[in-house]
Amino acid sequence: MLFISSFTFVNAQKNVSGVKLDETITVDGKKLTLNGAGIREKWWIDLYVGSLYLPKKSSNGTEIINSTDIAAIKLDVVSGMISSEKMMGALDEGFVKSTGNNVKPLQDKINKFKSFFKEKFNKGDSFIISNEPGDGIVVYKNGVKKGNVEGQDFKKALFGIWLSNNPADADLKKAMLGM
Numbered sequence: 001m002l003f004i005s006s007f008t009f010v011n012a013q014k015n016v017s018g019v020k021l022d023e024t025i026t027v028d029g030k031k032l033t034l035n036g037a038g039i040r041e042k043w044w045i046d047l048y049v050g051s052l053y054l055p056k057k058s059s060n061g062t063e064i065i066n067s068t069d070i071a072a073i074k075l076d077v078v079s080g081m082i083s084s085e086k087m088m089g090a091l092d093e094g095f096v097k098s099t100g101n102n103v104k105p106l107q108d109k110i111n112k113f114k115s116f117f118k119e120k121f122n123k124g125d126s127f128i129i130s131n132e133p134g135d136g137i138v139v140y141k142n143g144v145k146k147g148n149v150e151g152q153d154f155k156k157a158l159f160g161i162w163l164s165n166n167p168a169d170a171d172l173k174k175a176m177l178g179m
Contacts, residue, residue: 019049019076028132030070033057038175039078040168049076050162052176059177061163065156072130073162073176080123087121088114091161094168098160109154113137116146131155 015021016037023034035058037051053072058064064071095103095110103110116139117127128140136150137158160167167173 016049016051017046017078019078021049021051021074021076025053025072025074025128027053027072027128027130028070028135028138030055032070032072036176036178038172040172045079045081047077047079047082049078050074050172050176051076052162057178059179061165061167061173061177064177065159065163068131068133068152070130070132071159072128073159075127075129077121077123077125077127082121084118084121087117090168091117094161095157097166097168098164099157100166103157106154106157109149109151110157112147113139113149113154113158116141129158131159 017039021034021037024031025034026032032053032055035052035054037049040047040050051074052064053074054064055069055071091110091114095106099106119141126142130138130140132138132148135148137155138148139146162168162176163173
């Protein structure tokens with residue numbers, strides 16, 4: 001019975017809502033390990049799978065947010081209901097929450113970041129949002145680099161959308177932190 005329980009847990013880490021997740025990914029030449037993954041849902045509809053990749057596993061959201069180490073959040077779109085406009089609206093809401101409604105100092109960086117999500121979204125699209133020392137936040141859509149935004153202040157606000165004490169989705173936060 002213990003074997004079945006352990007197998008289910010491991011399987012859940014590799015396949016979430018039909019998305020097969022790699023146990024490791026390589027970003028900027030560095031190997032990152034899957035820390036945890038879960039579903040972002042709204043109105044009982046699965047929208048995307050959010051997964052967190054780190055150099056070493058951690059369940060401390062605050063340390064991850066404040067870290068300058070390489071890290072990545074991967075978003076795999078699982079619903080045709082997500083559009084570019086809806087994603088940008090969700091990002092706006094997330095930044096308001098993660099900054100305690102103090103987005104003004106970051107507004108130019110937020111606008112630049114949102115510009116990377118203007119193309120049409122399709123079910124199956126995959127975004128990697130990585131913190132790469134020297135480059136800042138780098139966004140890839142389906143493996144193609146869309147651009148970057150520099151600044152640790154921006155990284156903290158961005159990662160805070162998923163991992164802060166006031167996340168966009170508390171259940172997704174727990175799952176990404178492997179809890």
